[in-house]
Amino acid sequence: xxxxxxxxxxxxxxxxxxxxxxLHSIDFSIPKGRIYGLIGHxxxxxxxxxxxxxxxxxxQGNVSVLGLEPFKNRAKLMQNIAFISDVASLPRFLKVxxxxxxxxxxxxxxxxxxxxxxxxxxxxxGNVKIKSLSKGMLAQLHLAxxxxxxxxxxxxxxxxxxLDITFRKxxxxxxxxxxxxxxxxxxxxxxxxxxxxYLLTDLIFLRDGKIVLDANMDEIANKYTQVLVxxxxxxxxxxxxxIFKTTQMGQNIMIFEGLNIEEAQNLGQISTxxxxxxxxxxxxxxxxxxxxxx
Amino acid sequence: MSNFNLxxxxxxxxxxxxxxxxxxxxxxAIIISIVTITIIFGILVNGNEWRVKTKYISNMDISGxxxxxxxxxxxxxxxxxxxxxxxxxxxxxxxxxDRKDNALLFWKSLPISDLQIMSVKTLAGxxxxxxxxMLWSLVAALFTFIIFLVLGAFLPVMSDxxxxxxxxxxxxxxxxxxxxxAITLLWYLPLFGAVGLLGTFVRGWAVPAFIxxxxxxxxxxxxxxxxxxxYFSDLMSERFGAPFEAISNVFSSPNFSxxxxxxxxxxxxxxxxxxxxxxxxxxxxxxWLVAAIFIFIASEYRRRRIQA
Numbered sequence: 087x088x089x090x091x092x093x094x095x096x097x098x099x100x101x102x103x104x105x106x107x108x109l110h111s112i113d114f115s116i117p118k119g120r121i122y123g124l125i126g127h128x129x130x131x132x133x134x135x136x137x138x139x140x141x142x143x144x145x146q147g148n149v150s151v152l153g154l155e156p157f158k159n160r161a162k163l164m165q166n167i168a169f170i171s172d173v174a175s176l177p178r179f180l181k182v183x184x185x186x187x188x189x190x191x192x193x194x195x196x197x198x199x200x201x202x203x204x205x206x207x208x209x210x211x212g213n214v215k216i217k218s219l220s221k222g223m224l225a226q227l228h229l230a231x232x233x234x235x236x237x238x239x240x241x242x243x244x245x246x247x248x249l250d251i252t253f254r255k256x257x258x259x260x261x262x263x264x265x266x267x268x269x270x271x272x273x274x275x276x277x278x279x280x281x282x283x284y285l286l287t288d289l290i291f292l293r294d295g296k297i298v299l300d301a302n303m304d305e306i307a308n309k310y311t312q313v314l315v316x317x318x319x320x321x322x323x324x325x326x327x328x329i330f331k332t333t334q335m336g337q338n339i340m341i342f343e344g345l346n347i348e349e350a351q352n353l354g355q356i357s358t359x360x361x362x363x364x365x366x367x368x369x370x371x372x373x374x375x376x377x378x379x380x
Numbered sequence: 381m382s383n384f385n386l387x388x389x390x391x392x393x394x395x396x397x398x399x400x401x402x403x404x405x406x407x408x409a410i411i412i413s414i415v416t417i418t419i420i421f422g423i424l425v426n427g428n429e430w431r432v433k434t435k436y437i438s439n440m441d442i443s444g445x446x447x448x449x450x451x452x453x454x455x456x457x458x459x460x461x462x463x464x465x466x467x468x469x470x471x472x473x474x475x476x477x478d479r480k481d482n483a484l485l486f487w488k489s490l491p492i493s494d495l496q497i498m499s500v501k502t503l504a505g506x507x508x509x510x511x512x513x514m515l516w517s518l519v520a521a522l523f524t525f526i527i528f529l530v531l532g533a534f535l536p537v538m539s540d541x542x543x544x545x546x547x548x549x550x551x552x553x554x555x556x557x558x559x560x561x562a563i564t565l566l567w568y569l570p571l572f573g574a575v576g577l578l579g580t581f582v583r584g585w586a587v588p589a590f591i592x593x594x595x596x597x598x599x600x601x602x603x604x605x606x607x608x609x610x611y612f613s614d615l616m617s618e619r620f621g622a623p624f625e626a627i628s629n630v631f632s633s634p635n636f637s638x639x640x641x642x643x644x645x646x647x648x649x650x651x652x653x654x655x656x657x658x659x660x661x662x663x664x665x666x667x668w669l670v671a672a673i674f675i676f677i678a679s680e681y682r683r684r685r686i687q688a
Contacts, residue, residue: 142485144684160493161490161491161493161496162491163491164488164490164491164492165491168489169485170489175481175482175483175485175486176481176483176486177395177478177483177486178483179398184395187394188392188395191387191388191390191391192388192392192490193490194491228486232489
């Protein structure tokens with residue numbers, strides 16, 4: 087099927103810095119038309135994994151992005167990949183117009199018109215040096231540049247770090263409405279996971295360089311259940327091996343894995359756990375080594 | 381398919397120019413402005429002093445036109461020294477300059493390989509900046525010419541400058557200078573490559589590291605050979621001094637006429653073959669190979685070792 091064409095294929099990806107292994111033979115793939123969230127604590131290996139996909143670092147294992155081995159073919163790959171690894175990474179000595187000129191001349195898939203459309207709603211003007219832009223404007227400019235590239239894979243590593251909520255909301259809305267289509271895939275890492283939950287089609291959780299979850303949102307909804315446990319069913323609920331337990335404002339909340347819906351309903355009020363709750367559940371549950379949902 | 385075409389190269393050269401505009405554009409503009417303003421004020425404020433102190437020029441057996449050409453030729457040498465110094469610092473910093481402001485990730489997001497970027501940086505150092513300085517040397521010549529015209533008003537011997545100077549004379553001098561500068565830069569390419577390579581390793585410490593390595597090489601060789609010279613010392617002496625020795629040989633040759641106004645393009649026509657004949661072309665080509673190796677290592681280091 088056209089939509090299932092794989093953009094990224096990773097098998098046995100490992101990365102060591104000195105004696106420290108950052109990634110432990112991880113496997114995952116990203117098909118066309120999906121928006122993946124790569125979530126993990128600081129130091130979990132998210133940026134290292136992304137750098138491997140982008141050809142920015144060497145690695146062990148098999149990585150194929152758009153059919154190419156990234157580390158050997160970074161330049162070629164970048165014709166079809168756009169990425170932001172740090173919002174502050176634009177060269178400061180150029181003016182806004184100069185960077186648009188550069189992109190136009192250097193990147194075969196960059197559209198100046200699109201970039202200008204994205205910038206039209208901002209306060210950014212062309213004849214201004216990038217170094218004089220505020221942090222928010224800098225991010226807007228970088229995102230406008232990246233979204234003006236007709237790429238097959240967009241990689242966003244903490245793209246809105248340090249930006250205010252209004253801008254973050256606006257950016258993600260625009261990403262889905264103006265950029266995303268069935269021919270592209272997006273891989274996002276962020277700590278503000280609840281803000282992007284609604285746009286994700288798939289989730290990968292990384293913990294200490296290992297994948298603890300790789301599933302699409304439907305699978306997650308089917309497999310994990312959050313129950314607001316009634317006081318009289320707590321004992322019974324505990325026998326069902328919840329993967330996470332917490333109390334909020336005096337109410338007991340438990341997250342279960344693989345619990346059927348009737349059983350869950352008997353324990354209390356059920357819902358699908360939010361991405362952040364599920365993340366906390368799986369990160370704190372040291373026994374979880376779930377990997378890909380089959 | 382590679383996207384490395386003429387449009388890309390031009391865009392990257394423009395980027396290099398913008399990034400290093402201060403050194404190659406603003407600084408010469410400031411130097412010329414300061415010198416010109418100082419001379420103009422000198423004439424305006426101390427006109428009489430100037431007349432008295434420059435009177436000896438009138439007593440010398442040279443015309444204002446000859447004097448202008450001599451000053452012009454020497455100023456080109458000055459610009460060459462300025463260019464060489466600036467290029468040395470350019471190569472020392474530009475190979476690692478993309479790491480400034482955390483911008484390396486941006487440059488790596490473009491469909492251009494590290495080797496292509498390093499090659500364009502080298503090209504900028506060999507073409508864009510030398511041409512910029514040559515342009516400034518022409519501007520300086522123009523200002524010198526105007527100043528001579530002004531001086532001619534009260535130093536009669538210089539009044540011939542307006543009538544004698546012509547475009548062909550300027551082309552003879554400027555063209556010869558262009559050939560000399562081009563060959564000199566190509567000769568120095570391995571030195572530029574070496575300091576560039578060091579820049580990728582040690583960034584801002586490239587120049588001290590380069591000097592240190594030269595001194596170290598010299599000291600180790602002296603210890604090893606128990607003498608003051610040796611292969612390394614000779615190699616470095618030749619590498620640093622050959623272009624200037626060559627031009628000195630050309631001008632001191634009895635067969636070479638230094639008359640730039642000998643008619644048509646006879647000066648440049650005599651100078652270029654005479655200068656080229658003085659060049660050690662095996663040393664030149666070997667230098668290019670060494671420079672290519674340095675640039676390749678620098679690009680590989682940038683590709684492999686400079687983590688995002």
